[in-house]
Amino acid sequence: MLVDTHCHLDYGEFDNDLEEVMGRCQGMLVVNSIVQPDAVEKGLRLSEEYDNIHCTLGLTASDVDEDRFKEAKRLVREHRDRIVGLGEVGLDYYWVKNEEEREVERRHFREFIELSRDLKLPLVVHSRDAEGDCINILEGCKSRAMMHCFSGPPEEALKAVKMGCLISVPANVAYVKSRQRLVEALPLESLVLETDSPYLSPVKGFRNEPANVKYAAEKIAELKGVKVKEVEDATSENALEYFSIVL
Ligand SMILES: [Zn+2]
Known part of the structure; x- marks a missing residue:
């Protein structure tokens, strides 16, 4: 699976x-x-309509708006039992260049981490051009x-792994060389x-969809010299355990 x-x-x-x-990813878990706070109802409805969709709830890392941040925290608390994790949250220094706003991002991130601990929800972290700060926080x-x-x-990924983090590999590992090196190191x-x-x-230029996750499994199998099934089993087990999803 x-x-x-x-x-x-x-x-x-x-x-x-x-x-x-969803028809193309039957048998998979998503x-x-x-x-986005205003997409919460829509998102939660999807996991009611489809048995194999679970959801996490957070806030776009580059969104430094204080009201939306408070609203996102409130929504996470309100829907605690309908979500499997808190996220994505984190730091985005690619879109946020201003140091004052970056400080807001870091404060929000710390508060989200506290909330995840409070509610015993696993965290999903976004970091873009901010990996070092994310890991330090x-x-x-x-x-x-x-x-x-x-x-x-890879050195930062290894540090995160030592702290018990999981590293999530996107399907574009099929052609992104730096991601391939990361996979080899972990x-x-x-x-x-x-x-x-x-x-x-x-597939460059096309909309992505969950069924394409198989390309990540295939590439990782090739890079590590193991069977695709082995990659599927190991990564699924990691994910189910992390999000406490019982099949
Ligand atoms: Zn995302």
Whole structure:
């Protein structure tokens, strides 16, 4: 069985053909990441309509708006029993260049980490051009996380793994060389798979979808010289255990 640990099926890109998209990933498990407070109802409804969709709830890392941050925290508390994790949350220095706003991102991130501890929810972390700070903050808070689309260097990934973090590998590992090097440096026990649909398509220029997570499994198998089934089993076990999903 395959698990897509991170995607955005509540985005408008799936409004017209979600049924077909889900038809192509039957037998898989999908963790949908809700990151916009006003999409929460829509996202939660999806996991009621489809048995194999679970969801996490957070806030886009680059969103430094104080009201939306408070609203996101309130929604996480309110829907604690309908979600399997808190996220994505984290730091994005690619979109946020201003030091004052970066400080707001870091404060929000710390508060989200505290909330995840309070509510006993596993964390899903987004970091873009901010891997070092993300890991330091997690370390300072003695928290582990699933690092979604991790794109830092192998040394930072290894440090995160030592802290108990999972590193999530997107399907575009099929052609992104730096991601391939990351996979080579990490043990299977620390990896999970994702698509980040509709983004990061393994087929350039096309909308991504959960069924494509198989390309990540195939590439990792090739890189590690093991059977695809072994990658599927190990990464699914990691994901189910992390999110406490019982089949
Ligand atoms: Zn995402």
